[in-house]
Amino acid sequence: MAQISMSEAQLPLKKSGVDGRVQRSKRSRQLIIEAMLELINEGVLIPTAQQVADRANIAIRTVFRHFSEMEQLYNELDARIRDHYIDLFRGGDRSGSLAQRLQHAIERHANAYIALSPIILATHALLWRSPVLTKNYAENQHKLRNDLDDWLPELAAVSAATREAVDAVASFEFWHRLHVSQGIDKDNSVKLIVGMISNLLLSDTL
Numbered sequence: 764m765a766q767i768s769m770s771e772a773q774l775p776l777k778k779s780g781v782d783g784r785v786q787r788s789k790r791s792r793q794l795i796i797e798a799m800l801e802l803i804n805e806g807v808l809i810p811t812a813q814q815v816a817d818r819a820n821i822a823i824r825t826v827f828r829h830f831s832e833m834e835q836l837y838n839e840l841d842a843r844i845r846d847h848y849i850d851l852f853r854g855g856d857r858s859g860s861l862a863q864r865l866q867h868a869i870e871r872h873a874n875a876y877i878a879l880s881p882i883i884l885a886t887h888a889l890l891w892r893s894p895v896l897t898k899n900y901a902e903n904q905h906k907l908r909n910d911l912d913d914w915l916p917e918l919a920a921v922s923a924a925t926r927e928a929v930d931a932v933a934s935f936e937f938w939h940r941l942h943v944s945q946g947i948d949k950d951n952s953v954k955l956i957v958g959m960i961s962n963l964l965l966s967d968t969l
Contacts, residue, residue, distance in 0.1 A: 794819040795829050796840050808885040834895045841899050844882065848903075851875035852910055861917055862961070868914035869933065869956050872907075873949060876938045883935050907933075917964065925967040932959045 798818035802810040812830055816823040829836060855871045857864060876883070890897050908930055912918055918926055931937060933956065941952040 791819075791821055791825050792829055792836070792839065794821055795826060796836065796843055799836075799840060800844070803885045804881050806881060808881065808888050834893065837889075837893055837895045837899075841895075848875070848879055848882070849906075851878055852907070855914075857914055861915065861964075864914050865960060866953075866957055868911060869953050869960070872933060873938060873942075873953050873956075876935050877942075877949070879935075880939070880943075884939075921964065921967045925963050928963050929960055932956055932963070 795815055798815045799810055802814055802818060807814060810818075812823055812826045816826045819826070852871065852875050856867050859867075886896050886900055890900060911929070911933055918929060921929070938952060938956070941947045941955060942949065947955065
């Protein structure tokens with residue numbers, strides 16, 4: 764019968780121990796991501812390690828260990844919510860006249876902006892120090908531009924300056940200025956944005 768050394772006999776146990784640590788680490792990361800999302804959605808745009816630890820009910824040293832890999836955490840957080848925020852913009856009644864489609868597009872974007880406001884504001888607050896968030900944010904702006912093109916194919920015929928102006932007026936930043944900073948209600952904010960884009964399109968054809 765072949766002899767089995769003590770070190771060979773312990774290998775499965777060591778592997779099991781490593782697997783267990785990996786699983787615990789993954790679970791901790793998930794708890795941290797869930798805690799961060801909850802805090803951000805409650806208005807805590809840049810949660811501290813202590814706030815995350817308290818919400819996730821884990822040791823603060825565990826949070827610090829994962830916070831040392833913030834770029835990876837941001838990627839995982841974005842992956843967690845990506846389908847949700849894409850669905851907020853996707854769909855809608857894209858038929859009808861230009862005026863109807865413009866109205867529907869801005870209404871849909873407004874609803875998405877309201878739902879995603881804490882996440883977008885948190886992203887803004889962290890762009891200066893996160894290459895991952897900067898890259899993801901730029902990609903999302905490009906997707907929003909393409910989505911507006913899908914709603915309004917007429918944009919393909921306007922001048923470059925008008926197209927950029929339409930993007931600016933349809934942006935979250937402009938929406939937030941009207942709806943939050945200036946205290947204009949949702950319906951009137953939508954009405955203002957629709958009117959401004961209509962005027963831009965009209966002036967471009969004159």
